[in-house]
Amino acid sequence: MPELAEVEFFRKRWRVGHGAKVQAVRLHIGKKVFRNCDTTLLAKKLPGATLLDSETAAKQMLFHFSGNNWLGIHLGMSGEMRVEPPDYVSTKHDHLILAQKSRQLVFNDPRMFGGILFHHGEKQPTWWTKIAPAILSPAFTVEVVATFLRRRARAPIKAVLLMQERFPGIGNWMADEILWRAAIHPKRPAGSLTSAEIKTLHRECRKVCRLALNTIAGQGRYLPPDLNAHIPQTWLFWHRWADGGRCPRTKKTLEREVIGGRTSCWSPARQKLTVGGVNPTKAKRVQRPRST
DNA sequence: CCAATTGTTATTTA
DNA sequence: ATAAATAACAATTG
Numbered sequence: 190m191p192e193l194a195e196v197e198f199f200r201k202r203w204r205v206g207h208g209a210k211v212q213a214v215r216l217h218i219g220k221k222v223f224r225n226c227d228t229t230l231l232a233k234k235l236p237g238a239t240l241l242d243s244e245t246a247a248k249q250m251l252f253h254f255s256g257n258n259w260l261g262i263h264l265g266m267s268g269e270m271r272v273e274p275p276d277y278v279s280t281k282h283d284h285l286i287l288a289q290k291s292r293q294l295v296f297n298d299p300r301m302f303g304g305i306l307f308h309h310g311e312k313q314p315t316w317w318t319k320i321a322p323a324i325l326s327p328a329f330t331v332e333v334v335a336t337f338l339r340r341r342a343r344a345p346i347k348a349v350l351l352m353q354e355r356f357p358g359i360g361n362w363m364a365d366e367i368l369w370r371a372a373i374h375p376k377r378p379a380g381s382l383t384s385a386e387i388k389t390l391h392r393e394c395r396k397v398c399r400l401a402l403n404t405i406a407g408q409g410r411y412l413p414p415d416l417n418a419h420i421p422q423t424w425l426f427w428h429r430w431a432d433g434g435r436c437p438r439t440k441k442t443l444e445r446e447v448i449g450g451r452t453s454c455w456s457p458a459r460q461k462l463t464v465g466g467v468n469p470t471k472a473k474r475v476q477r478p479r480s481t
Numbered sequence: 482c483c484a485a486t487t488g489t490t491a492t493t494t495a
Numbered sequence: 496a497t498a499a500a501t502a503a504c505a506a507t508t509g
C-alpha cells in the first residue's frame with residue numbers, strides 16, 4: 190500500500206509518541222521483517238529511551254531515540270502503523286510494538302515485505318543517509334531526469350519511474366498518476382521521450398509528490414482521519430482499479446496491462462504510444478556514447 | 482483452485 | 496558486461 194505520502198501519513202501517526210519514553214518493546218523475533226535487524230540490540234537499547242523525533246525519506250521512516258538510537262521502518266506492500274491504547278492486546282501481524290505510558294505504537298505487516306532496521310551510534314545510519322535526494326529537493330532537476338532516462342533508454346518509462354535510486358518514494362499508483370497527468374504512455378521507452386516531454390514529466394513528478402503529501406498526509410499538524418479521506422475524484426487514483434473505470438478528464442475507458450512487472454493503468458485517449466506515426470517500442474537499438 | 486495486491490531483490494535472459 | 500525481464504518472497508481476499 191504505502192508510497193511517499195502514505196509513508197508520511199503513517200509516520201505522523203506516531204508523532205503523538207514524540208517526547209515520551211518507551212517503557213517496553215514487544216517484537217516477533219525471527220519474523221522476516223527483522224531479517225536485517227539486530228533484534229537483541231534493539232531489545233536492549235530501546236526500553237527506557239525517549240522517542241525524540243522522526244522523519245520520512247522516500248518510502249522509509251527514521252525514528253530517533255535518546256541514547257543515540259535509531260529505528261528504521263519500511264512498510265513494504267502491506268505494512269502500516271497505528272496508535273493503540275495502553276491496554277491493547279496485540280494481534281498476529283503486530284511485529285513491533287513500542288509501549289509508552291499513554292499508548293502503544295504498533296507496526297503491523299501481514300505480508301512482511303517491509304522491514305525494521307536498528308542502529309546505535311551518534312550519527313544517522315548509512316542506510317538512511319544513502320537514500321536518493323527527494324523529488325521535491327533542489328537536486329531533482331530536469332537534467333538529472335534526462336540523464337537517467339538516457340541511461341535507461343530501452344526500458345518502458347513506467348518501469349523507470351519505479352526506480353527508487355532516481356525517483357525515491359514513487360510507487361505504482363503515483364507512477365500511473367504522473368504519466369496520466371503528463372499525457373505519456375507508460376510503455377514509451379524512456380529514451381524516446383522528447384525534451385519537452387521530459388520537462389513535463391519532471392514537473393508532474395514534483396506536482397504529484399506535493400499534492401499527494403498535502404492531500405494524504407495533511408499539512409502542518411493536521412492529519413487526515415484516513416489515507417484517502419481527501420483524495421479528489423479528479424485524480425486517476427480512484428478510477429484505475431474500478432471496474433469499467435473511466436478517465437476523469439476524457440471520460441473514455443481506461444486501459445490496463447502489466448508493464449515493468451506491475452499492473453499499469455492509463456487513458457488511451459490522452460496517452461499515445463505512437464510518436465509521429467511510429468511505434469517507439471519497435472524502434473531499433475541506436476548506438477550511443479557511454480555516459481560518464 | 483486461480484488470480485490479484487500502492488514493494489524490493491535475486492536470478493535469469495537478452 | 497550491462498540492462499531488462501522475470502520469479503520469488505508471504506498473506507490474504509475475491
